[in-house]
Amino acid sequence: MQGTNRLRTDPTVAEGGVIVVHVAEGVRQVHFTIPGHSTETVTVRGGRAEFRVPAEVRGGATVLVTDGLVPRPSSTTVTVVGGQSR
Amino acid sequence: MKTPLAAAAVAATLIGALTAQSLHVVPNAWDDADAPAMLSVPGITGSERQQVLIDASHLAALVGRDITGLLFRRDAGDATALSLATATLTVRMGTAPHAAAAATADFAANAPQAVLTYQGTLTAPLSPSTEGRPIHWSGADIIEIVFRTPYPYAGGNLCIELDGVATSPGWWPIDATEDPASGSVVADGTACGNRAQVLGQTAFVAAADLVVGRTAICKLFGEPRSNAILIVGADILPTPTDLALIGAPGCFLYVAPISAIPSTMSDSLAGTPFGGVANVHLRIPPLPALLAASFALQWVETGVGVFATSNALRCQISSSTPALGMATVWQRPGGGAVVDPTTAPVIGLRY
Numbered sequence: 001m002q003g004t005n006r007l008r009t010d011p012t013v014a015e016g017g018v019i020v021v022h023v024a025e026g027v028r029q030v031h032f033t034i035p036g037h038s039t040e041t042v043t044v045r046g047g048r049a050e051f052r053v054p055a056e057v058r059g060g061a062t063v064l065v066t067d068g069l070v071p072r073p074s075s076t077t078v079t080v081v082g083g084q085s086r
Numbered sequence: 087m088k089t090p091l092a093a094a095a096v097a098a099t100l101i102g103a104l105t106a107q108s109l110h111v112v113p114n115a116w117d118d119a120d121a122p123a124m125l126s127v128p129g130i131t132g133s134e135r136q137q138v139l140i141d142a143s144h145l146a147a148l149v150g151r152d153i154t155g156l157l158f159r160r161d162a163g164d165a166t167a168l169s170l171a172t173a174t175l176t177v178r179m180g181t182a183p184h185a186a187a188a189a190t191a192d193f194a195a196n197a198p199q200a201v202l203t204y205q206g207t208l209t210a211p212l213s214p215s216t217e218g219r220p221i222h223w224s225g226a227d228i229i230e231i232v233f234r235t236p237y238p239y240a241g242g243n244l245c246i247e248l249d250g251v252a253t254s255p256g257w258w259p260i261d262a263t264e265d266p267a268s269g270s271v272v273a274d275g276t277a278c279g280n281r282a283q284v285l286g287q288t289a290f291v292a293a294a295d296l297v298v299g300r301t302a303i304c305k306l307f308g309e310p311r312s313n314a315i316l317i318v319g320a321d322i323l324p325t326p327t328d329l330a331l332i333g334a335p336g337c338f339l340y341v342a343p344i345s346a347i348p349s350t351m352s353d354s355l356a357g358t359p360f361g362g363v364a365n366v367h368l369r370i371p372p373l374p375a376l377l378a379a380s381f382a383l384q385w386v387e388t389g390v391g392v393f394a395t396s397n398a399l400r401c402q403i404s405s406s407t408p409a410l411g412m413a414t415v416w417q418r419p420g421g422g423a424v425v426d427p428t429t430a431p432v433i434g435l436r437y
Contacts, residue, residue, distance in 0.1 A: 006131055008259075022163060022259060024125055024126045025131075027292070029290060036359075039284075039287075039360075041290055043293065044294075045122075045264075045294075046123055047122070047163050047264075064359070066360060068290070069418075070352040070364070071418075071420040072419070074132075075355060
């Protein structure tokens with residue numbers, strides 16, 4: 001597990017896998033973006049936010065995660081790995 | 087006739103009974119079970135000032151008692167081993183002049199006569215993995231604050247203020263409860279500008295923020311350090327105003343302003359495609375008349391060489407009021423206060 005501040009997740013996810021982010025703060029949204037691909041906003045419930053990596057995203061891609069709070073956002077990154085389990 | 091040893095044993099038992107400490111967990115339903123959410127103790131994961139308001143109905147067992155400390159239990163949602171973390175913490179307690187559901191963003195107003203009960207170091211212990219074992223209100227499963235000055239609880243709504251400064255922060259989530267009340271949000275229209283080409287939608291607010299008494303955190307992703315204005319209106323315009331008329335082709339105004347709230351975009355979020363972000367805290371008053379009420383939001387962004395409009399958001403406030411009987415008010419350095427009557431830590435009150 002890794003992360004900064006109030007977000008925590010596994011550092012890698014398999015292609016097409018689900019990123020589970022633990023959220024230890026009162027925010028109800030977490031934003032995921034895959035540069036050059038897509039951005040998704042996910043509702044936090046029960047201290048978790050889950051995001052499935054689109055099937056077309058290949059190993060080596062990076063998923064950026066943030067709570068979008070200023071002035072000090074909590075954020076982390078997840079690396080997509082090819083053909084492996086998380 | 088008792089022997090001196092027996093008398094001493096009786097005396098020791100009596101003294102023990104008189105000094106033994108008890109624990110009252112709020113909300114009591116989560117005494118032996120893991121609640122659905124997780125939070126952090128201020129200072130342990132990052133610097134933060136936080137108030138927890140607790141309605142009197144949760145505290146009947148404590149009337150007339152001295153509260154001697156606070157406990158927070160680790161959350162079961164993350165079973166991994168947790169590292170040591172430390173903070174400097176100040177705890178104040180006082181009577182809240184209103185119920186938790188009416189908590190305000192004004193810290194002083196929530197506890198006008200709070201008294202200092204603890205000031206010093208706070209330690210979150212090394213906590214082994216919880217795989218295959220229960221979590222207890224003891225040992226390495228808790229963060230404990232032993233008051234220097236006990237707080238005599240005479241009844242009424244209680245406010246606990248925790249002002250934590252991180253000294254060696256770490257990930258140490260604590261158990262928290264959550265109210266399912268939620269409004270709804272539907273994105274409408276399209277955003278324009280450079281960031282819209284990367285992100286698509288640029289304006290956000292969480293449906294779960296749209297609850298009476300809560301602070302809705304409205305967000306715009308845009309160009310770092312530009313100016314941003316949040317437009318609040320009653321509804322989406324039947325026909326959007328095409329801003330090509332003012333030299334902004336592809337940009338539309340979807341909301342007729344009732345109010346406009348200025349803000350500023352942050353620096354780039356670690357150089358990510360998110361760009362910068364602006365937050366406006368929109369407090370939804372704790373008024374029954376606002377249950378299921380609707381409104382609309384849109385952002386306009388301006389700066390040197392920058393003009394952009396966001397998508398619009400059709401917002402509807404929850405039709406139910408939060409029923410936790412607890413609320414948190416939190417503020418981080420440099421940020422605004424957030425009132426949340428839908429999330430609160432599970433707290434053990436030692437007495």
